[in-house]
Amino acid sequence: MTNAARRREAPIDPVDEYLQLQLQQHEHRSDTKPMSKINKSNHMSLMRKAKNPFSNFERTISIKSINEHFSHDPSIKISGRICVKLFYEKKSSNLSVNIHSCDNLALVKKDCPNAYVKVYLKSNDNEKDKNMKRKTPVIKNNQCPIFDETLRYTISSSELDIHRLEISVWHKDKFGRNKFLGEVTISLNSDIGERASNQWYELTKGVQTSS
Numbered sequence: 001m002t003n004a005a006r007r008r009e010a011p012i013d014p015v016d017e018y019l020q021l022q023l024q025q026h027e028h029r030s031d032t033k034p035m036s037k038i039n040k041s042n043h044m045s046l047m048r049k050a051k052n053p054f055s056n057f058e059r060t061i062s063i064k065s066i067n068e069h070f071s072h073d074p075s076i077k078i079s080g081r082i083c084v085k086l087f088y089e090k091k092s093s094n095l096s097v098n099i100h101s102c103d104n105l106a107l108v109k110k111d112c113p114n115a116y117v118k119v120y121l122k123s124n125d126n127e128k129d130k131n132m133k134r135k136t137p138v139i140k141n142n143q144c145p146i147f148d149e150t151l152r153y154t155i156s157s158s159e160l161d162i163h164r165l166e167i168s169v170w171h172k173d174k175f176g177r178n179k180f181l182g183e184v185t186i187s188l189n190s191d192i193g194e195r196a197s198n199q200w201y202e203l204t205k206g207v208q209t210s211s
Contacts, residue, residue, distance in 0.1 A: 012046065019198070073108075073179050076179055078106055078181065079104055079182070080182065081103050081201060081202050081203055082102045082141075082144045083199070084098065084100065085098040085199070086188075087192065088157070088160070088195065090193065093155060094154060095121075095153040095154070096151075096152050097119055097150065097151045098149070099167070100156065102115060102144060103144050105144070105145075105182075113141075113154075113171040114138050114141065115171060115181065116136050116138040116172055119167045119169050120133055120134075121153050121164075121165060123163050124163065134151035134152075136149040140171075160192065165186040167201075168180065169203060181203065182205070183203060184202070
């Protein structure tokens with residue numbers, strides 16, 4: 001096999017491809033030379049220079065967005081459901097989210113998943129705070145894992161109506177990127193304390209709003 005053939009078969013790094021496109025758009029806006037006239041080696045060195053038009057922060061955000069986009073393996077057919085129990089104690093402003101179990105999760109490459117659950121408490125304006133992220137332990141090789149894990153947040157009762165829980169299930173991959181197995185969104189309100197019982201929610205590819 002020739003070197004040219006090997007280059008053609010080499011997988012494309014989606015991060016480099018994305019950043020090259022962003023760099024091309026930046027150069028076009030700056031009325032610089034078109035990308036087709038830039039020597040490939042010079043172009044790659046330009047992207048690695050400290051004076052790259054994208055800051056380290058911007059590059060990190062771009063990579064994170066790409067990783068999230070590619071985290072869903074199209075070969076995984078989202079299925080199953082998750083059992084959640086919510087309880088709110090007004091006196092202590094404590095919101096308890098009990099991730100009890102999952103049922104009939106999707107297989108990953110014909111194997112049972114190494115499942116864990118990730119929970120975000122988010123405001124309705126879509127602001128995401130890392131301090132509001134919680135995760136369960138991983139339960140290996142199980143389509144119907146039982147976590148019975150309680151995750152806690154401190155939030156005033158007056159703020160419940162403008163927040164929601166984004167709950168997603170993931171497969172912990174030993175060697176590659178973790179795989180998305182489905183999600184559900186649960187709207188919050190002041191009557192949470194009156195319905196402290198297990199409820200089942202169907203997992204979906206996108207956001208499913210459930211009260």
